Amino acid sequence: MSRRVLLIAYHYPPLRGSSGIQRALRFSQYLTEFGWEPIVLTAHPRAYPDKSDDLMVDVPPGVIVERAFALDTSRHLSLAGRYPRAFALPDRWVTWWLGAVPAGMRLIKRYQPAAIWSTYPIATAHKIGATLQARTGLPWIADFRDPMAQDGYPEDPTVWNAFKQLEMRAFKQCRFATFTSPGAIQTYRETYPDLPGNKLVLLENGYDEEVFARAAGQPVTPADKGGRRILLHSGIVYSMERDPTQLFMALGQLKRAGEPLISQLLIRLRATGNDARLQEMAAREGITDLIELAPPIPYADALSEMLNTDGLLVLQGASCNGQIPAKAYEYLRARRPILALTDPVGDTADVIRRAGINTIAPLDNVDAIKAALRQFMSLLVADQAPYASEAAIQAASRRGRTEQFARLLDAATQVS
Structure with a gap:
């Protein structure tokens, strides 16, 4: 009973x-x-x-x-x-x-x-x-x-x-x-x-397997019309714990340096809860063409978008080393390449690394982010970016x- x-x-x-x-x-x-x-x-x-x-x-x-x-x-x-x-x-x-x-x-x-x-x-x-x-x-x-x-x-x-x-x-x-x-x-x-x-x-x-199964049957969110690779962050972008300032600075520096791979990238920030500030930051760095601020969508649609995007973006500051975003496990299940901008010694990085993904860089280091973006885009274009292992997916x-x-x-x- x-x-x-x-x-x-x-x-x-x-x-x-x-x-x-x-x-x-x-x-x-x-x-x-x-x-x-x-x-x-x-x-x-x-x-x-x-x-x-x-x-x-x-x-x-x-x-x-x-x-x-x-x-x-x-x-x-x-x-x-x-x-x-x-x-x-x-x-x-x-x-x-x-x-x-x-x-x-x-x-x-x-x-x-x-x-x-x-x-x-x-x-x-x-x-x-x-x-x-x-x-x-x-x-x-x-x-x-x-x-x-x-x-x-x-x-x-x-x-x-x-x-x-x-x-x-x-x-x-x-x-x-x-x-x-x-x-x-x-x-x-x-x-x-x-x-x-x-x-x-x-x-x-x-993650919930039944909801992912439903999401697999959802209509696919249209890709960027410019044919660029979409790197998706799905969820709230907190001003402190997930501050993308250094990421935006890295993108601006790479764009001004004429980095060819960056012209092939679009970062989609879905349901940030912080759009006005992020729009201002993107304009300040001259990267509004690289950043798309997208509105909230139903949960199953959000999972469908994860399943069909080119890559997934984790943002987690060093102040949260003892925390792991719930979204990270859904990212693993989506079986898409992941770029994790988080402290390499924190718990979030540990979960992602144990899943077999090594495209990780600290969120607060512009030079490290630039190197990580170059590496990630090179792997993505060559179709060699690592996915999560099946063992890690099943365990979560x-x-x-x-x-x-x-x-x-x-x-x-x-x-x-």
């Missing part, structure tokens, strides 16, 4: 614009295969900055989804762009806690779940998880994915302190804390050396990750 688990996740359909949706969505989709029945506690869609129904089809019909009261403080509670600090600690969705705690207690009373799971990077999710755990005594798995209170992040000291207090509370109350990269676990082992060794668990992101399926999660739930609920 299946046991139940309460999944607390802000990132859930119909939210659009975050690859983090896939983690909670696929857990809710596959857990029943491994002996666990999910109950989802998420935010009311009014709290989402952008919505799309394209992933609603993947929410299993039998899964209970409770959409609790929630507001986005910056949009709903501000006056002339200002709002009280207390309305945005630990984040702008703290009002979700007000709605989710009573909703969660009702769900727990009615459905008697055996465990609670909450997932960051919306810190309020852990605030909800911690409150429900304290009130019920149920075992709680706190899914951090990436580190919370880091050196220099969040920049605001008041927000950083709120993150730190919540982080410490989570480690005190949770049965397990899960992370998506070895570097994140190492960071927390050093920060909290007294934590039990088995409390911090690696649970990586992945979301169904497999869900089985790992189910076994962790088994361990969390064992009576000692």
